[in-house]
Each structure stands twice: as C-alpha cells, then as structure tokens.
Amino acid sequence: MLYELTIKSASEKLASGEISSVELTESILERIKAVDSKVGAYITVCEKEALGMARASDERRKSGKILSEIDGIPIAVKDLYLTKGIRTTAASKILDDFIPPYESTVTAHLWAAGAVLIGKTNLDQFAMGSSTETSAYNTATEYDSTTRNPWDLERIPGGSSGGSAAAVAADLCIAAVGTDTGGSIRQPASLCSITGLKPTYGRVSRYGIMAMASSLDQAGPMTKTVEDAAILLKYMSGHDKHDSTSSKREVPEYSSGLGTRDLQLKVGVPKEFFGAGLDPEVDKIIREAIDKYREMGAEIVDVSLPLIKYALAVYYILMPVEVSSNLARYDGIRYGYSVLKHQTPRNNNQTLDEVYSISRAEGFGAEAKRRIMLGSYVSSAGYADAYYKKALKVRTLIKNEFDRIFEKVDLLIAPVAPSPAFKFGEKTADPLSMYLSDVLTVPINPAGLPAMSLPAGFTKENLPVGLQLIGPMWGEQTILNTGHAFQQVTNHHLQKPKIK
Ligand code: GLN
Numbered sequence: 001m002l003y004e005l006t007i008k009s010a011s012e013k014l015a016s017g018e019i020s021s022v023e024l025t026e027s028i029l030e031r032i033k034a035v036d037s038k039v040g041a042y043i044t045v046c047e048k049e050a051l052g053m054a055r056a057s058d059e060r061r062k063s064g065k066i067l068s069e070i071d072g073i074p075i076a077v078k079d080l081y082l083t084k085g086i087r088t089t090a091a092s093k094i095l096d097d098f099i100p101p102y103e104s105t106v107t108a109h110l111w112a113a114g115a116v117l118i119g120k121t122n123l124d125q126f127a128m129g130s131s132t133e134t135s136a137y138n139t140a141t142e143y144d145s146t147t148r149n150p151w152d153l154e155r156i157p158g159g160s161s162g163g164s165a166a167a168v169a170a171d172l173c174i175a176a177v178g179t180d181t182g183g184s185i186r187q188p189a190s191l192c193s194i195t196g197l198k199p200t201y202g203r204v205s206r207y208g209i210m211a212m213a214s215s216l217d218q219a220g221p222m223t224k225t226v227e228d229a230a231i232l233l234k235y236m237s238g239h240d241k242h243d244s245t246s247s248k249r250e251v252p253e254y255s256s257g258l259g260t261r262d263l264q265l266k267v268g269v270p271k272e273f274f275g276a277g278l279d280p281e282v283d284k285i286i287r288e289a290i291d292k293y294r295e296m297g298a299e300i301v302d303v304s305l306p307l308i309k310y311a312l313a314v315y316y317i318l319m320p321v322e323v324s325s326n327l328a329r330y331d332g333i334r335y336g337y338s339v340l341k342h343q344t345p346r347n348n349n350q351t352l353d354e355v356y357s358i359s360r361a362e363g364f365g366a367e368a369k370r371r372i373m374l375g376s377y378v379s380s381a382g383y384a385d386a387y388y389k390k391a392l393k394v395r396t397l398i399k400n401e402f403d404r405i406f407e408k409v410d411l412l413i414a415p416v417a418p419s420p421a422f423k424f425g426e427k428t429a430d431p432l433s434m435y436l437s438d439v440l441t442v443p444i445n446p447a448g449l450p451a452m453s454l455p456a457g458f459t460k461e462n463l464p465v466g467l468q469l470i471g472p473m474w475g476e477q478t479i480l481n482t483g484h485a486f487q488q489v490t491n492h493h494l495q496k497p498k499i500k
Contacts, residue, residue: 006227028173038142044086092365093364119173126210132160150192151421156191170499203450225487266411286415318392339355
C-alpha cells in the first residue's frame with residue numbers, strides 16, 4: 001500500500017513517475033478515514049490543503065522543477081507548530097479557536113521544499129505530559145478518548161508527541177515532526193516503535209512553535225526509519241534570524257553520510273540508566289541491542305554519570321519556571337479563549353484581573369495549571385535561591401559531567417523509557433508517577449545534547465521497546481550512522497501494528 005512507504009521509498013517512486021503525490025496523499029487520507037477514529041492521531045486533518053499541495057507538487061514535477069527529495073511527501077505536524085491559516089490548539093481549550101497569522105520556521109522550510117501538510121496531530125496539552133492524556137481533545141472518536149497506541153489500543157501512545165508517533169506507526173502519514181523538552185519525541189517513538197530524534201539544542205529553530213520551556217525545547221523528526229530521520233532533519237535545521245538560539249553551524253548532508261558501516265567507535269553504557277525500576281524485559285532487549293553493537297565492531301565500555309540522579313528533580317524545577325513565564329501570554333485578551341467572548345449577565349462586569357483569571361481558569365487544563373503554580377512557587381522571592389538558582393547550578397554540573405564522558409566515548413546507549421506503554425489512567429491520578437516515567441529522557445535536555453530513539457524489539461506482550469543513542473553536542477551524524485547501521489542488521493523497525 002502507498003501509505004506504507006517511507007520518505008526514501010516514496011521519493012524514489014515519485015521520481016521514477018511510478019506514483020504521483022496526489023495518489024500518495026489520497027492513499028493516506030483513505031487510511032486516516034479507515035482507522036483514525038480508533039487511533040485518534042489527528043486533531044485536524046487538512047484534506048483540502050493536502051490535495052492542493054500534492055497537485056502543485058505533481059505540476060512542478062511535470063515541468064521538471066521539483067524542489068527537493070521531499071517534494072510531494074505528506075507530513076504530519078504536531079499541533080504545537082503554528083501553521084498559518086490553519087487552526088493550531090496545543091491541545092488546549094485556551095487555543096480552541098486559534099488560527100495562527102504566521103507559520104513556524106520549521107514548517108515553512110518543509111513547505112518550501114515541497115512537502116505536503118497532511119494534518120495536525122494530537123499531543124499532551126502544551127506538550128506537558130508523557131501519555132497524551134492531558135490533551136483537551138478526544139480524537140479517538142470511536143472510544144471517546146485521546147490518542148491510542150496502535151500496537152495496543154488499550155494503552156497510551158506516549159507523549160507529548162503521541163499523535164505524531166501514532167500517526168507514523170499506523171501509517172497515517174509518511175513522516176511527522178514533534179518537539180522534545182524532556183522526552184516528548186523519544187518516549188512516544190519508543191512506545192510506538194518508530195524512530196525519533198531530538199537534535200542538539202539550537203540545531204532547529206523554535207520560532208513559531210509554542211514555547212513550553214524555551215531553554216529545553218527542541219523540534220525534531222519522527223519517522224519510519226533512521227534514514228528518513230536523516231533526510232527530514234536536514235530540511236528542519238539551520239539558522240533562523242527569528243530565533244537567536246538557533247545555530248549558524250552548517251547543516252550536514254546527513255543522509256549521504258549514512259553509508260558508513262564502520263562501527264569503530266566506543267560506546268558507553270551508563271549504569272545509572274539501568275537502575276532499579278527498569279522493567280526486566282526492557283533491560284533484556286536493550287542488552288541484546290548492546291550485544292548486537294558489539295558484534296558489529298563497537299567497543300562497549302561501562303561508564304558512570306553519578307549526577308544523573310539529580311536530573312529529574314532539576315528538570316521538574318527549571319521546566320515549570322519557564323512554563324509559568326511562557327504561559328503568561330495566554331491572558332484572555334490578546335488571542336485564544338476569553339471569558340469576554342462568553343459573556344453572561346453573571347460575568348459581564350469583570351475587572352481586568354478577573355478577565356485574566358477566569359479566562360485562564362476556564363481555558364487551561366489541570367496539568368498546565370499545576371506547572372504554572374509549581375513554577376511560580378519555586379521562582380518566587382522567598383524560594384528562588386533554594387530551588388530555582390540551585391537547580392540552575394546543578395544543571396551546569398550535569399552538563400559538565402556529560403561533556404567529560406564524551407571525551408572518553410563517542411556515544412552513550414541506554415533505554416528510553418523504564419517500561420513499555422502503560423494503560424490509560426494508570427498514572428493520571430498520581431502526577432509524580434507520571435513524572436518518574438521521564439527519568440531516562442529528561443537528563444538529555446538540560447545538557448542540550450542530541451539523542452534518538454529507535455526500535456529495539458518487543459516484549460512478550462508484543463509491546464515495542466526503543467533504544468536510546470545519546471551523542472555529544474552536534475553529534476547527530478554519529479547517532480544517525482550508528483542507528484542506521486542497527487537497522488541494516490535488524491528488522492524491528494519493519495514490524496507493523498495490526499490495528500483491530
Ligand atoms: N514528559 C515530559 C514532561 O511532561 C516531557 C515533555 C516534553 O518533552 N514536552 O514534561
């Protein structure tokens with residue numbers, strides 16, 4: 001089926017004239033009609049726009065003017081990226097009627113390269129969560145629930161980019177883009193058996209992507225193969241004058257660098273990532289992957305990162321501070337949900353403060369409010385020194401520790417999540433247990449490092465388990481090479497869920 005193609009295979013078929021972009025796009029739209037009422041990957045399917053963009057791509061091809069290798073390829077976009085003229089919600093009621101007046105830099109790059117926008121995917125509200133359960137939208141209409149894991153519809157797809165991961169896994173797009181503040185690309189990629197790369201902080205522009213925690217947020221590709229991640233990353237990356245933290249470093253031709261099968265590298269296994277709480281089946285699958293790398297010629301060495309044990313606490317102090325600051329802009333006046341648009345005799349004479357607080361109380365979900373309050377608390381006058389400033393210092397120590405390790409090894413290998421996909425509701429009653437499930441992904445973001453999740457195998461219950469490759473700053477090429485080499489000798493990434 002056409003919807004099963006990868007970026008690589010679809011672009012070859014488009015180039016040879018075997019298929020058209022309209023045919024490819026129609027195949028995906030039909031697949032969405034057939035199964036997305038069960039999976040619920042999308043908040044908005046952009047049928048009209050997609051067919052228009054596909055037709056334009058086919059026209060370009062006829063006149064020999066194709067823009068790039070992703071010209072005509074349907075891509076799903078997390079509903080956190082602004083898309084001009086197309087509703088963008090961040091999965092929050094506070095932006096339920098928000099139509100952005102401009103386009104994010106990443107998506108602008110994709111459309112400039114000829115890619116086709118197939119739809120906007122579901123996520124945890126403002127990207128806060130690990131299961132897509134904090135979304136305000138029940139996109140899996142057949143179940144009246146949020147996005148479901150295509151491998152087991154009773155389980156969560158991971159989060160926060162759960163819709164993008166489910167869409168890629170269930171062939172509801174050819175590839176997708178997500179964002180990762182503490183694991184939101186890697187963890188859903190792991191739980192849905194796809195490839196997801198969080199690039200180095202600054203590799204990809206954050207302009208036009210709704211900010212969660214600006215010093216941690218990074219956008220990246222979510223794809224069916226490592227090869228596709230390499231292709232998509234190139235188009236996403238690069239300096240942007242609208243984001244002063246985006247790097248001026250040259251963007252490598254990641255995919256042409258992939259051929260290297262030479263695994264003459266030193267891979268560190270950090271023992272802190274294999275501690276108590278790691279599911280034994282996950283442990284076994286990751287150790288098998290490590291053995292595979294050893295067979296392929298990599299030198300495997302045990303390493304230790306003793307400060308990692310503070311990373312989760314540091315993250316859950318720094319991130320809410322930035323969240324509380326970033327979310328201050330949703331004030332019920334400038335855009336989005338406003339109590340003023342819902343005037344009743346009861347509330348038509350509020351003060352300005354009341355407009356703010358009623359609009360925010362009615363618009364934000366519980367998790368967003370929890371983090372705004374946590375962030376305000378730990379950065380308030382009496383507590384900033386004890387919490388926020390101390391966490392900033394520990395962040396630097398953690399970063400230094402990673403930098404030191406990367407003087408000795410080329411890459412680190414670790415699990416992505418302590419367990420496979422859990423069931424709906426299992427962790428929602430206890431936010432702390434949800435936060436703990438991020439323990440293996442969050443240390444990477446405060447350090448700014450690149451890291452990728454790729455399929456490593458399946459548990460006895462046939463639930464996917466992902467492998468995490470962590471690199472030094474700007475080490476995307478090494479990560480991609482090493483991940484691609486794994487996919488040359490394994491077939492986990494080729495398995496497909498059977499959606500019942
Ligand atoms: N699960 C983490 C959190 O809830 C990470 C979210 C993200 O990366 N956007 O904060």
